Amino acid sequence: MPCTGGLNKLSMEALFSNLKHTIVSPIPSLFTFNMPGNEITKLMGVSVDDVMARIPGTKLESKGPLLITHWGMSGPAILKLSAWGARDLAQMQYQFRVMINWIPDFSEISLREQLNGFRTQLSRQLILPRNPFSLPQRLWEYLVTKLAHVAPDRRWADLSAKEVNALVRVLLFCEFEVKGKTTFKEEFVTAGGVSLAEIDHRTMESKLHPGLYFAGEVMDVDGITGGFNFQHAWTSGYLAAQSI
Ligand SMILES: Cc1cc2nc3c(=O)[nH]c(=O)nc-3n(C[C@H](O)[C@H](O)[C@H](O)COP(=O)(O)OP(=O)(O)OC[C@H]3O[C@@H](n4cnc5c(N)ncnc54)[C@H](O)[C@@H]3O)c2cc1C
Numbered sequence: 001m002p003c004t005g006g007l008n009k010l011s012m013e014a015l016f017s018n019l020k021h022t023i024v025s026p027i028p029s030l031f032t033f034n035m036p037g038n039e040i041t042k043l044m045g046v047s048v049d050d051v052m053a054r055i056p057g058t059k060l061e062s063k064g065p066l067l068i069t070h071w072g073m074s075g076p077a078i079l080k081l082s083a084w085g086a087r088d089l090a091q092m093q094y095q096f097r098v099m100i101n102w103i104p105d106f107s108e109i110s111l112r113e114q115l116n117g118f119r120t121q122l123s124r125q126l127i128l129p130r131n132p133f134s135l136p137q138r139l140w141e142y143l144v145t146k147l148a149h150v151a152p153d154r155r156w157a158d159l160s161a162k163e164v165n166a167l168v169r170v171l172l173f174c175e176f177e178v179k180g181k182t183t184f185k186e187e188f189v190t191a192g193g194v195s196l197a198e199i200d201h202r203t204m205e206s207k208l209h210p211g212l213y214f215a216g217e218v219m220d221v222d223g224i225t226g227g228f229n230f231q232h233a234w235t236s237g238y239l240a241a242q243s244i
Helices: 009-019 039-043 076-084 086-091 108-121 137-147 161-172 228-243
Strands: 023-029 031-034 047-054 061-068 072-074 095-101 174-179 181-183 189-194
Touching: 009 023, 009 189, 023 086, 031 076, 031 174, 039 061, 039 072, 039 137, 047 076, 061 076, 072 076, 072 174, 076 086, 108 161, 137 161, 161 174
Parallel strands: none
Antiparallel strands: 023 189, 031 072, 031 181, 047 061, 047 095, 061 072, 095 174
């Protein structure tokens, strides 16, 4: 019963070439995004409870907490994106752009209304010290001054239409260049493996070789974080053992 866990392509081929099983090319899943030299990494340790992360030009998107690290971005929103996009991102050789919506409860229209409302409601207040979206203050200051280029001494009443546009852009459509990936210390799983089309999912028996059973990550199964990979390994191991 092969239950070797996730293996690299060469080891997979060496092990299974005689068996003529189809191997879906193994690639890593559950990784974090590297952004070498990007100023956002100076905010390492800052986390946001709920963002929407998207990969422009693809349908890949994921919602959840995000953590800024000293090498780039991590947290559930990023790890889920890496799992769902494992194959696409490998094809891009881990060079792509990620777009973060820091306040996904807002649409572009509702955010514009909100910002224009602040121009009258909070007119005499400085923009920088008062963060109206419950974002971490360091992140708010970075987005406002460094990315939207709004001067630190600006009051809400003085916000120009151009600056409103800039704030909308950085709050909802904030793009970062990703160059490479890092495996998060506690999370790693291999996408790809022995093709599921050739395994009976009720018994885990090979459809090509009666009496041969598979279990766990050696198969083309990978899950997001949260114990799903362990669960699959245990469940498929149980099924295979019962069938044997
Ligand atoms: C650091 C880390 C953290 C993780 N955290 C989580 C988590 O929190 N939640 C979650 O769901 N998943 C997690 N995973 C993934 C999870 O561990 C695996 O999906 C799961 O263990 C797969 O079980 P398995 O029995 O298929 O393979 P494995 O647990 O990898 O076991 C395979 C065994 O086979 C042995 N072996 C390999 N080749 C051969 C060979 N040719 N001959 C004999 N023996 C061989 C290996 O040495 C190993 O002991 C994590 C993985 C890593 C690396």
